[in-house]
Amino acid sequence: MEKNRFLQVRASFWFIPLIYGMIALLLAYVSMALDQYASKHTELYDYIPDLFLSDMQLAQTILSSIATSLLTMTTITFSSILVVLTTYAAQFSPRALQNFTSDRSSQRVLGMFTGGFVYTIVLLLLAKGKSGDLFIVPALAIGVAFACLAAFVYFIHHSVASIKVSNLIFQIASKTMKAWKENYEEDQSLNAMRDYAGAEEITSGIDRQLKSKKAGYIQHVQVRELIQAAEKSKITIKVEKSLGSYVDEGTPLLTYWGQDELSDADSLLNQILIIPEQEPVRDVGFGIQKLSEIAIRSISPAFNDPYTTANAVEHIARILTRLGKSYTPTPYYTDEAQRLRVIFHKPSFEDLLYKSFYLIRHHGKEDTAVMHSILSALTIVAENNEKEVKDIIWKFSCYILEGLQEVDWISLDRSYLNHQFQKLAHACCRDGQFEGIKKGISDESK
Secondary structure, eight states, X not given: OHHHHHHHHHTSTTHHHHHHHHHHHHHHHHHHHHHHHHHHSGGGGGGSOGGGOBOHHHHHHHHHHHHHHHHHHHHHHHHHHHHHHHHIIIIIOGGGHHHHHTOHHHHHHHHHHHHHHHHHHHHHHHHTTOOSSOBSHHHHHHHHHHHHXXXXXXXXXXXXXXXXXXXXXXXXXXXXXXHHXXXXXXXXXXXXXXOOTTHXXXXXXXXXXXXXXXXXXXXEEOHHHHHHXXXXXXXXXXXXXXXXXXXXXXXXXXXXXXXXXXXXXXXXXXXXXXXXXXXXXXXXXXXXXXXXHHHHHHTSTTTOOHHHHHHHHHHHHHHHHHHHHHOOOOOEEEOTTOOEEEEEOOOOHXXXXXXXXXXXXXXXXXXXXXXXXXXXXXXXXXXXXXXXXXXXXXXXXXXXXXXXXXXXXXXHHXXXXXXXXXXXXXXXXXXXXXXXXXXXXXXXXX
């Protein structure tokens, strides 16, 4: 739990600038100490070019000018960040703001400006009490200023690239697959299984509930720690809510069997991280939701950009393809002795598939490009997975067909969608069944 809280703090917008500021403060004292050492050993000045040495007046002028310039660049950076955040909220999705605020590149650039300002302003204060005629630290401050200038140029380039919706979609998809990989690797390291023979008998006894003590979204569940706690107390625990679910104070969060009362019930509740807002640390469904929101907003009358929707749908297909190959919900976790300790139900592949496309289908059901992109995405997922996933895809495609039948398509649109649906049927190994349901979007002009 401490690890996940640290990850949450590290993703905060202020964390990296704070670290850079502290490092800059330390470097300022070290730099001034080196300058003091050189002033006491004047023979060292013979090895330093005169270009890097300054007197008191020039040193103060250089340091004050650099501090003012860095503060100005920091202000411009903040303004640029606000512009980008406004663009994200207005054109993409309010949930997409986290992708920019948690972006390491943006935080590091801001951290460099913060650290550069702290470094020069502290040197300016320390230089007042320094004895000697020559200073080295202004040359060091100039080097820091050059580094900050390079970071500023990079930040402008990065901000322009971040506003491109294709880059945003790619980043969300990549982070979502990273979250899935972490969840998958955690399950692989535990004794997880799809079915447990004695589960119904265990859960048929007297149960007791532990209720949430705060409101928010479930961000992460420490399954390993819950297994260890359940083994120690000789109980079986069931997590009642899934990742991303909202809980209020008093909401049943855990149910356990096997013991009347627990002396350390709070320690069990502490293994579930609840935060005020959703963040894509381990929640795969939340990443898919953000891509779906971008796709929906792109086909709204205000934007009318179905090709951005198609791009988002393609990356959803990329995620679902990976999930289909190895994603198997394993709700039952046992200890080393194969005793059931934790029950934690996760959404099935079918649930994730439905949540990925149902809103896009609803809002874009009369747009040929949108419906074609959905059928193409389903075809890609089916082509790259085995029979179990193909059957799920085909069942969902029949749901898509029901919506297509409600629209009065004109001849070429019907033919276009019919051709793509035929590809989907072939990918799902349902060529023989396609003729029976094909008439819903068949080309009646033929």
